Amino acid sequence: MRRIHTHYFLLATAFFLLWPPNNFLLVTAGSAVVPLATHQPLAIIVNRSNPIENLSSAELRKIFLGERYRWENGHRVTVTMLDPGFPERESMLRFVYRMTESEYRDHFLKGTYTGDIPVSPKTLSSPETLRKFVFNAPGAIGYLRRSDVDGSVKVVSIDGHFPGDLEYKLLIEGPNE
Amino acid sequence: MNTATKPVAGMKSVGYLKAEAFLSRAFDRHSTVLLFFVIFGVEIGLGIFVTRDLLNSYGQVQEIYAGSIQGLRRIGELQYDTQEARRSTLYALTTNDGNLQVQYADQSRAADQRVSEGVAQYLTQARLPREIELGKQLANDWEGYLKVRDGVLGLILEGSANEAISLDLSEGVPLFDRVRQDVESIKILFDERASQQLAIVTSASRRSVLQLIVGFMFTLFLGSLATWAFEKNKMHSKMQVAKLQMDFVASISHELRTPITIIICAGDNVRGGFTANRAESEQQGNIIVDQAVQLAGLVDQVLLFASTADKPHYTLRPVQVSDILASAIKNSAMALHKSDFAIEQSIEPGLPRIVGDLSAISLSLQNLIVNAVKYSAGNPRIRLIARIDDPLAERKEVRISVEDHGRGITSSDLPRIFEPFYRSPQVVAAHIRGTGLGLSNAKTLIEAIGGRLSVVSEVGVGSTFTVHLPAEPKDSPTPTPSFAQGPAGS
Numbered sequence: 085m086r087r088i089h090t091h092y093f094l095l096a097t098a099f100f101l102l103w104p105p106n107n108f109l110l111v112t113a114g115s116a117v118v119p120l121a122t123h124q125p126l127a128i129i130v131n132r133s134n135p136i137e138n139l140s141s142a143e144l145r146k147i148f149l150g151e152r153y154r155w156e157n158g159h160r161v162t163v164t165m166l167d168p169g170f171p172e173r174e175s176m177l178r179f180v181y182r183m184t185e186s187e188y189r190d191h192f193l194k195g196t197y198t199g200d201i202p203v204s205p206k207t208l209s210s211p212e213t214l215r216k217f218v219f220n221a222p223g224a225i226g227y228l229r230r231s232d233v234d235g236s237v238k239v240v241s242i243d244g245h246f247p248g249d250l251e252y253k254l255l256i257e258g259p260n261e
Numbered sequence: 262m263n264t265a266t267k268p269v270a271g272m273k274s275v276g277y278l279k280a281e282a283f284l285s286r287a288f289d290r291h292s293t294v295l296l297f298f299v300i301f302g303v304e305i306g307l308g309i310f311v312t313r314d315l316l317n318s319y320g321q322v323q324e325i326y327a328g329s330i331q332g333l334r335r336i337g338e339l340q341y342d343t344q345e346a347r348r349s350t351l352y353a354l355t356t357n358d359g360n361l362q363v364q365y366a367d368q369s370r371a372a373d374q375r376v377s378e379g380v381a382q383y384l385t386q387a388r389l390p391r392e393i394e395l396g397k398q399l400a401n402d403w404e405g406y407l408k409v410r411d412g413v414l415g416l417i418l419e420g421s422a423n424e425a426i427s428l429d430l431s432e433g434v435p436l437f438d439r440v441r442q443d444v445e446s447i448k449i450l451f452d453e454r455a456s457q458q459l460a461i462v463t464s465a466s467r468r469s470v471l472q473l474i475v476g477f478m479f480t481l482f483l484g485s486l487a488t489w490a491f492e493k494n495k496m497h498s499k500m501q502v503a504k505l506q507m508d509f510v511a512s513i514s515h516e517l518r519t520p521i522t523i524i525i526c527a528g529d530n531v532r533g534g535f536t537a538n539r540a541e542s543e544q545q546g547n548i549i550v551d552q553a554v555q556l557a558g559l560v561d562q563v564l565l566f567a568s569t570a571d572k573p574h575y576t577l578r579p580v581q582v583s584d585i586l587a588s589a590i591k592n593s594a595m596a597l598h599k600s601d602f603a604i605e606q607s608i609e610p611g612l613p614r615i616v617g618d619l620s621a622i623s624l625s626l627q628n629l630i631v632n633a634v635k636y637s638a639g640n641p642r643i644r645l646i647a648r649i650d651d652p653l654a655e656r657k658e659v660r661i662s663v664e665d666h667g668r669g670i671t672s673s674d675l676p677r678i679f680e681p682f683y684r685s686p687q688v689v690a691a692h693i694r695g696t697g698l699g700l701s702n703a704k705t706l707i708e709a710i711g712g713r714l715s716v717v718s719e720v721g722v723g724s725t726f727t728v729h730l731p732a733e734p735k736d737s738p739t740p741t742p743s744f745a746q747g748p749a750g751s
Binding site for chain 2: 131159160162164203206207208209213216217220221222223224
């Protein structure tokens with residue numbers, strides 16, 4: 085009899101939390117509450133002086149892998165990354181690099197050692213610092229949640245799509261902030 | 262026709278007489294108080310003027326000082342921020358940590374923002390063409406340097422340290438030197454302006470001090486001049502009085518000696534039996550009586566003068582003009598009888614009564630009549646005229662004139678004839694006897710009852726002395742019988 089009551093209680097709780105007016109998309113797993121993944125767009129940003137407007141997925145990957153050194157205007161390409169642990173970084177590793185964290189480290193260790201990659205990506209401690217870095221460095225490229233982007237940097241379209249477009253595929257998988 | 266209504270001065274140049282009269286009037290009474298009041302007033306005025314000037318100078322100095330401090334502080338901040346903008350940029354070179362490099366870039370940009378604001382503020386406050394020119398030059402040079410700075414920062418952040426240093430050395434350093442020179446020029450210009458303003462204020466302060474000194478010297482001069490004039494006037498008056506007193510003593514001695522000698526001679530004649538008959542004895546007796554009467558008159562004048570030395574006080578009452586004239590003629594009868602003079606009286610009909618003292622007015626008129634006889638030069642016509650000045654005037658005045666056709670008075674004597682003991686040199690030379698007190702006494706008596714005495718005279722034609730007396734107001738009570746009143750206390 086007690087087990088039946090417990091099941092009713094859990095069912096009622098799940099119903100309450102999943103009701104449409106509620107913004108908290110949660111599921112229960114036993115007694116623990118786990119946040120669901122969101123799909124925010126991840127914007128690719130460059131310095132405002134950079135003439136580039138659009139990049140293909142392939143070009144984007146090449147740039148972030150350190151295989152392209154210069155922009156069309158002659159400035160050196162400077163890749164910026166957030167510190168490990170940021171959902172933005174994890175999304176970049178997953179969708180652009182298609183690597184794990186250790187594979188990423190090995191890639192650049194090997195590239196700089198062999199001389200194939202002249203400069204490793206600049207690792208920055210916060211989205212704000214990353215935005216300022218891109219603002220100050222003419223050849224810098226980085227990524228930010230769309231909500232962290234302001235007028236000091238320029239958003240580049242990927243495969244002709246801007247963040248927010250339905251076809252835009254660069255999304256963040258991680259907890260909502 | 263010479264006219265004088267009051268005595269003024271001696272026989273000197275007209276300008277001197279006027280000046281002396283002015284100083285005499287100005288410093289005659291309360292002269293010391295007046296003198297110090299004038300000096301005090303001048304000092305106060307001068308003090309207010311100079312104090313105001315000095316306060317203005319002090320305010321200007323305060324403004325310049327505050328402006329200098331503020332201006333120097335702003336220029337100092339400008340210098341510091343330009344260096345901070347460059348220094349922070351170069352600090353970014355010292356690390357490979359992107360986070361630190363961004364921090365340094367932020368610091369540099371914050372400093373350059375302050376510099377840009379400071380330059381804009383300087384330009385809005387610049388007034389002189391040189392200031393505006395320097396401000397614009399600094400703005401241009403700073404803008405040029407910032408472009409290079411941005412390039413250097415970009416290269417540093419991209420990891421191109423060598424290129425960043427190269428760009429800074431080739432373009433950044435010269436441009437920053439120009440910026441530094443611009444700021445230095447602004448500072449020099451500011452110092453020059455502050456020095457100029459300070460020089461202006463210093464000059465104004467010196468002028469104020471000079472004005473103070475000149476003012477004090479002027480006041481000192483004025484004070485000295487006034488003191489000198491005052492002392493000179495006092496000394497002059499004392500000398501005049503001393504001279505008049507000596508003249509009076511000499512004159513009175515003569516006036517006393519002559520009748521006394523005649524009396525003694527006549528007495529000796531009677532006592533020694535030199536008179537042959539009763540008629541001769543009677544003649545000697547008459548001589549004695551006449552001389553004694555003359556002596557008595559002389560003594561009366563001296564006593565009257567002595568009694569009026571302090572202003573006499575009278576009880577004023579309404580008096581009929583006819584009573585006054587009758588009393589004066591009666592008292593002058595002896596002098597008139599001896600000289601075979603006749604007085605013509607002319608009294609305007611309907612004259613109001615005057616307000617005064619019968620005895621004082623009568624005595625004054627008596628003196629005037631005796632004088633008319635004395636200085637008649639053989640012309641026995643004397644007129645006594647009483648009239649009202651303006652029948653329609655609200656405050657009426659009765660004028661009683663004693664008119665003679667004698668020798669007249671010179672213009673140089675006119676201002677002095679009312680001075681006690683004064684006797685004209687021509688009169689003395691003509692051996693006309695007198696004490697110099699008759700007119701003085703007459704004037705004193707008339708003024709004591711609120712009237713005044715004036716004279717119009719022409720040499721060789723005659724003189725007219727007029728007594729001006731206030732008429733009784735219309736709404737006065739019924740006339741009361743008038744009677745003589747002597748000077749108070751006499």
